[in-house]
Amino acid sequence: MPPALTRLLADGRALGALAVPLALTQLAQVALTTTDTVMMGLLGTEALAAGGLTMVIFNQLRTMGVGLVTAVGNQVAAADARAESDASGTPATSGTSGTSGTEEDVRDLVRASLLLSTLAGIAGAVLMVLIGHAVIWLGQDPDVVDAAEPMLYLMAPGLIPCLWFQAIRQFTVGMRRPQALLRITLASIAVNAGLNWVLIHGTWIFPKLGLPGIGLATSLVYALTCLALYASARRDPRLAPLLSLSIWKTRPATLRRLFGLGTPIAATYGSEAGFFSVVALLVGSFGTAALAAHTAVNQLVYIVFQIAVGLSHAASLGVSRELAVNNLAAARRLKTTALACAAAVMAIVALVYATVPHLVLAPFFDTDDQTATNLATKLLLVAAILQFFDCTQNIGVGLLRGLDDTKGGFRVTLVGYWLVGLPAAALLGFATGWDTIGIWLGLLTGLATTATLLLRRFNQGVGSHGASRST
Incomplete structure (x- = not known):
């Protein structure tokens, strides 16, 4: 076997050892919202549209809050790598994080991330209610x-x-111990479905709460x-x-560092989620059936x-x-391996979308609602291509985070989503008369632009890192 292929397979196994449990955990988590979406659909098209609107707002704020603490995983991972390198006698760089490998430093990172989470959660809850009143x-x-x-209130x-x-998740993942995440999240699916019902x-x-019961169930499941x-x-x-809960003992320097790294990540995630949120609002202007189809796809x-x-x-x-x-x-091989794995999965998904669309959409729609179902079937064809770029841009953001280049990812998303994607969505959706299909084509354009720019910046960043180390 050629050495290059041997290295690629080895990298793939190493990447998969962490990526598989994380991906399964993510899929288990999204099963929670999928269960919610299916049960909304059982309540009718208006409930699906209203629940979809609530989830758009919730996901926007949740995503930005997650971004604030995402950097702690990278900081913990780098500290752990340097500690292992020191123990084995292998020379290590000082990195870009400035975090030593001592237990107290890691403990302080955990405290700082929990403090940030608390503040972001309170602010996000208030904003969620205010936005819910403003969307009219x-x-x-x-x-x-x-x-x-x-549902918003609950x-x-x-x-x-x-x-x-x-x-807590970022801490466990940074320490390369993510296994409990999957077990807990799988159990939460059953709990969520039961509470929803x-x-x-x-x-x-x-009590019989109807649609608001889904909101209450979601909050209870997150707490559990x-x-x-x-x-x-x-x-x-x-x-x-x-694992320390003594957030009042957080070092100000640690909090500032995590906030400095996390704010651009939150802005990046928020830029992406905001782009999707605005797209949902644009689609909503075409009526309830259009918003329901958009929500499902x-x-x-x-x-x-x-x-x-x-x-x-x-x-x-x-x-x-x-x-x-x-x-x-x-580091460069990790990029190639991650993109190759993503492309293989996306090709299989695209084939399913193209060949059995009605089977894919069946859980979301009543068979009598042909308007929403037919539109969703067309959107699936756009989604089959869109997902290649969507996955690539997300991997690109992660790669830049590994470089501690959190600001660069944010700037790229501003260009790709807002300067390219949103105008394209407005043009193709309204000016051409393609309505929802046109808006989704604009969404695809923005994701493709963002993916290309992110990978280019990562290649430049790795080169700059090597040049700085050689001088």
Whole structure:
């Protein structure tokens, strides 16, 4: 076997060891929102549209909050790599994070991430309610907005335990111990489905809440999964000594560093999520059927996207570790391996979308609702191509995070999404009369532009890192 292929396979196995449990965890997590979406659809097209609008707002704020604490995983991974390098006697670089490999430094990173999560969760909950009242001024159906408001009130508090969970998750992943995440998230799917059912229909001692019951179930599930992950980490002999809840002991310098790294990541995630949110609002202006079709297909895209998230996180942490010990060639190979894995999965998904679209869409629509179903079938064909670029741009963001180039990713998304994608969506959706299909083609254009620019910046960043080390 050629040496290059041998290295590629070895890199693939190493990447997969972390990416597979992360991707499965992401897929398990998205099963929560998929279950919610399916149950919304059972309540009718208006409920699906209202619930979809609520989820758009929630996901926008949740995603930005997650971005604030995402950098802690890279910081922990780099510190752990340098500690291992020191123990083996291999020379290591100082890295770009400035974090030593001592236990107290890692412990302080955990405290800082939990403090950031708390502040972001409170701010996000308030904003969620305010945005929910404001969307009626953006052309949304008043009946849909009225139906969404109670669900907004019940989902908003769930942002706080959701972000606590993410902070602890980044710590466990940075320490390369993500296995408990999958078990906990899988269990939460069954809990979420059960709570949804009893809170929607009023089974046993629970009140009949209808659509708002889904929002309450979501908040309860986030609280339970956070407690479960914390308990699991406390039982791990390697993680327990480092998991501190004493957020008042956070070093100001650590908080500033994480905030400095996390703010551009939050802005990057927010830029992407905001782009999708604006697209949803544009689609909503075409009516309830269009928003319902968009919600269903967007949920399918979101499901597949989780595979890229797993690959992105694994590649990002791998780049942080390799650059911490100045292994530039391995960092470059991680990019190639992650993209190849993503492309293989996307090709299979595209084939399924093209050959059995009605089977894919069946869980989301009543068979009598032909308008929304037919539109969703057409959107699936666009999604089949769109997902290649969507996954590539997410991997690109992760690769730049491995370089600690969090600001660069944000600037690229501003160009790709807002200067290219949004004008393209408006032009193709409204000026050409292609409506929802045109907006999705604009979405595809923005993602393709972003993916190209991110990979180009990563290649330049690795080259600059090597040049700085040689001088």
